[in-house]
Amino acid sequence: KDTINKIAAGEVIERPASVVKELIDNSIDAGATEIRIEVEKGGKHSILIRDNGCGMSRADVLLAYKKHATSKLTKIEDLDTISTMGFRGEALSSITAIAKVEILTRPPEEIAGTKVVIHGGKVEETSDAGTAPGTSVHVRDLFYNTPARRKYLKTDRTELAHITDTVMRLALANPGISFVLISEGKPVLRNTGSNDLFNSMVNLLGPETARAMLPLEYGTEEFQIRGYVSKPELNRGDSDQLFLFVNTRPVTSKTINTAVREGYYTKMPKGRYPVAVLSLTLDPGEVDVNVHPRKAEVRFSREKEVGDAVIRAVEKVLSEHGL
Ligand code: ADP
Ligand code: MG
Numbered sequence: 007k008d009t010i011n012k013i014a015a016g017e018v019i020e021r022p023a024s025v026v027k028e029l030i031d032n033s034i035d036a037g038a039t040e041i042r043i044e045v046e047k048g049g050k051h052s053i054l055i056r057d058n059g060c061g062m063s064r065a066d067v068l069l070a071y072k073k074h075a076t077s078k079l080t081k082i083e084d085l086d087t088i089s090t091m092g093f094r095g096e097a098l099s100s101i102t103a104i105a106k107v108e109i110l111t112r113p114p115e116e117i118a119g120t121k122v123v124i125h126g127g128k129v130e131e132t133s134d135a136g137t138a139p140g141t142s143v144h145v146r147d148l149f150y151n152t153p154a155r156r157k158y159l160k161t162d163r164t165e166l167a168h169i170t171d172t173v174m175r176l177a178l179a180n181p182g183i184s185f186v187l188i189s190e191g192k193p194v195l196r197n198t199g200s201n202d203l204f205n206s207m208v209n210l211l212g213p214e215t216a217r218a219m220l221p222l223e224y225g226t227e228e229f230q231i232r233g234y235v236s237k238p239e240l241n242r243g244d245s246d247q248l249f250l251f252v253n254t255r256p257v258t259s260k261t262i263n264t265a266v267r268e269g270y271y272t273k274m275p276k277g278r279y280p281v282a283v284l285s286l287t288l289d290p291g292e293v294d295v296n297v298h299p300r301k302a303e304v305r306f307s308r309e310k311e312v313g314d315a316v317i318r319a320v321e322k323v324l325s326e327h328g329l
Pocket of ligand 1: 028032033035036057059060061062070071076077078095096097098099141
């Protein structure tokens with residue numbers, strides 16, 4: 007049973023960035039307005055995430071790490087909405103099965119908090135603990151008990167790059183939440199939750215990139231597209247960078263990637279690649295997210311219409327700016 011649990015956990019958690027994503031998702035679900043992420047050695051040695059969300063009572067936290075334990079009701083109509091992305095109740099059970107985890111948590115209305123230490127799925131300690139309202143989850147030695155998995159991890163630098171990308175996407179998707187990412191004690195990313203996407207781009211993509219971004223708004227009956235695309239003269243390296251959110255969730259979509267490029271095609275100097283931050287809002291019933299927890303590749307029931315709308319939206323904003 008232990009082995010099966012570890013294999014299942016490896017399905018959900020591929021690398022340190024998967025832990026970061028799942029824990030940030032939980033903090034967002036807990037209503038946090040501030041999320042702090044500290045990592046060491048690309049997250050392989052240590053990942054610490056602290057939020058100021060609703061916290062958990064002792065009874066809740068002792069349930070939370072069990073498989074399929076979730077406080078988030080899955081209504082039938084939720085099943086085909088994007089809000090049920092990923093597997094339910096698998097994250098904490100997976101992470102605690104393959105790492106050494108310490109959870110410190112306190113609901114704001116309770117006086118005492120709880121500390122729970124779980125190593126490889128086994129509770130080592132439960133005690134009262136003084137802590138600020140909210141939750142902190144400290145994950146150490148990821149895959150310490152699954153050496154075969156651990157071997158597949160890349161260098162600290164590469165794993166940190168995956169974490170940075172994950173945090174950047176989640177921070178851009180949630181401009182109302184403050185995010186800080188710290189690696190080896192030094193800040194890597196910081197965004198104050200000003201609830202302003204442009205501000206978030208200044209903080210996360212840098213002022214030079216943000217200044218080169220053109221605001222875009224395009225709507226049809228079925229869906230709205232809002233966001234920013236870069237002016238063709240922005241030279242930002244050797245590949246395009248698309249930050250895509252569907253109903254506020256960070257996702258990827260080949261169709262939309264292609265559409266952004268196509269919208270740019272005629273305007274783009276050779277060797278220049280666009281940066282785009284696009285937020286799509288549409289009926290969740292029209293969206294299908296790959297059920298695999300690690301992937302966020304999205305499909306639309308009207309794939310072609312969505313792609314065409316993105317092409318037109320990009321062409322429109324570029325031509326409005328005389329390009
Ligand atoms: P899911 O998010 O799908 O419910 P998880 O395994 O990620 O499953 O979390 C299990 C449960 O633990 C959640 O439903 C929630 O009740 C609780 N939980 C996890 N993280 C937090 C947090 N940061 N703040 C408050 N509650 C949390
Ligand atoms: Mg979760």
